[in-house]
Amino acid sequence: MIFGLVQILLFQSLGELISQFLLPTLPGHVIGLVLLVLWLVIRKGVNAELAMVADGFSQHLGLLFVPAAVGVVLFLPQLKANALAIISALVGSVVLTIAVSAVVARFLSKKTVNE
Amino acid sequence: MSKQHSIVEIWVYLSGSPLFALFITLSAYQIGLTLYKKSKQNPLANPVAIAILLVACMIQVIEMPYSTYFEGAQFIHFLLGSATVSLAIPIYRGLHSLKGRSIPLVFSLAAGGLISIASAVGIATLLGADSSITGAMYPKSVTAPIAMGIAERIGVSPTLTAIFAVSTGILGAILAPFVLNALGIKAWWQRGFAIGVGAHGIGTSRAFSIHPEAGTYASLAMGLNGVISAVAVPVIYHLFNK
Numbered sequence: 001m002i003f004g005l006v007q008i009l010l011f012q013s014l015g016e017l018i019s020q021f022l023l024p025t026l027p028g029h030v031i032g033l034v035l036l037v038l039w040l041v042i043r044k045g046v047n048a049e050l051a052m053v054a055d056g057f058s059q060h061l062g063l064l065f066v067p068a069a070v071g072v073v074l075f076l077p078q079l080k081a082n083a084l085a086i087i088s089a090l091v092g093s094v095v096l097t098i099a100v101s102a103v104v105a106r107f108l109s110k111k112t113v114n115e
Numbered sequence: 116m117s118k119q120h121s122i123v124e125i126w127v128y129l130s131g132s133p134l135f136a137l138f139i140t141l142s143a144y145q146i147g148l149t150l151y152k153k154s155k156q157n158p159l160a161n162p163v164a165i166a167i168l169l170v171a172c173m174i175q176v177i178e179m180p181y182s183t184y185f186e187g188a189q190f191i192h193f194l195l196g197s198a199t200v201s202l203a204i205p206i207y208r209g210l211h212s213l214k215g216r217s218i219p220l221v222f223s224l225a226a227g228g229l230i231s232i233a234s235a236v237g238i239a240t241l242l243g244a245d246s247s248i249t250g251a252m253y254p255k256s257v258t259a260p261i262a263m264g265i266a267e268r269i270g271v272s273p274t275l276t277a278i279f280a281v282s283t284g285i286l287g288a289i290l291a292p293f294v295l296n297a298l299g300i301k302a303w304w305q306r307g308f309a310i311g312v313g314a315h316g317i318g319t320s321r322a323f324s325i326h327p328e329a330g331t332y333a334s335l336a337m338g339l340n341g342v343i344s345a346v347a348v349p350v351i352y353h354l355f356n357k
Binding site: 005009011012016025026027028030032033034036037040041046050051053054055057058061062063064065066067068069070071072073074075079082086088089090091092093094095096097098099101102103104105106107108109 | 136140141143144161162163166167170171174175181184185188189191192194195196197198199200201202203204205206207208210216218219220222223224226227228230231234235236237238239241242243244245247248252255256258259260261263264265267268272273274275277278279280281282283286287290291294295298300302304305306308309310312313314316317334336338341342345346349
């Protein structure tokens with residue numbers, strides 16, 4: 001498990017350094033993610049320790065955004081004032097996004113099959 | 116030293132250390148997980164939503180300022196960055212499923228990502244939401260840790276973005292089956308991918324619980340959407356907010 005964490009932190013630090021000094025438009029952790037994908041492609045495999053840490057993180061990813069989301073208490077008046085707009089936007093957007101992505105994927109895969 | 120005094124002292128000591136914030140955050144999440152399992156994984160009983168609600172009520176009741184809470188809970192918050200990096204593993208595992216389907220998937224992702232931003236910002240603006248709300252709508256279809264990073268870059272509230280992202284995930288997990296059935300989408304990879312684009316992490320874990328193929332494509336969609344959005348959303352945001 002420790003070796004898995006070391007690898008994650010190593011790529012995260014690399015990402016942060018690159019973000020700080022070379023590519024300030026991208027958040028460091030996203031650069032770290034891309035570097036790690038490239039590394040795995042080169043290595044052609046995920047070692048067991050890394051897989052264990054990654055699976056643990058993805059299983060409980062939700063817990064990690066609780067502290068930030070509790071900040072909702074600071075925005076309650078603003079959220080109440082805009083409740084209708086927010087709810088409509090969130091519901092409308094999620095339905096449209098899922099519908100459009102699915103329809104586009106189906107439409108284009110039919111085409112390639114017919115060719 | 117009176118008994119009253121010592122209780123106050125204990126309280127002052129406890130609320131001043133990070134231990135208290137960590138404890139209420141983890142125990143609220145544990146309660147959320149238990150309720151989620153008890154409800155047979157009903158998407159309405161989302162453990163994250165329950166945890167947020169419980170902690171928010173708790174700190175309101177004991178009148179703890181959010182900044183004090185966050186000082187302790189920042190240790191959990193810090194791990195978001197590491198968790199984002201570890202998304203590399205599901206993306207890597209999903210890469211082989213791109214083969215032969217890269218064209219429909221890339222266009223599906225691009226179309227879904229753009230519609231997500233356009234519809235959320237459009238509807239919110241139309242119904243008169245102020246600019247801090249519409250700004251936080253831009254990255255909301257991206258998995259929360261990346262969404263918050265994007266929010267910081269474009270100068271909107273990461274908190275509002277996190278709230279919108281989590282709500283999107285929950286709504287997507289609930290509504291996706293109805294939408295996909297209504298459209299007659301049958302292939303698991305198409306269903307999963309669409310859920311990943313629209314409802315990121317929470318949708319993905321839902322997709323995994325329905326079908327493994329749907330889950331693989333959902334996590335691939337979530338990861339790719341996150342990386343591409345980290346580049347594209349700031350550009351789109353500055354295009355419309357100058």
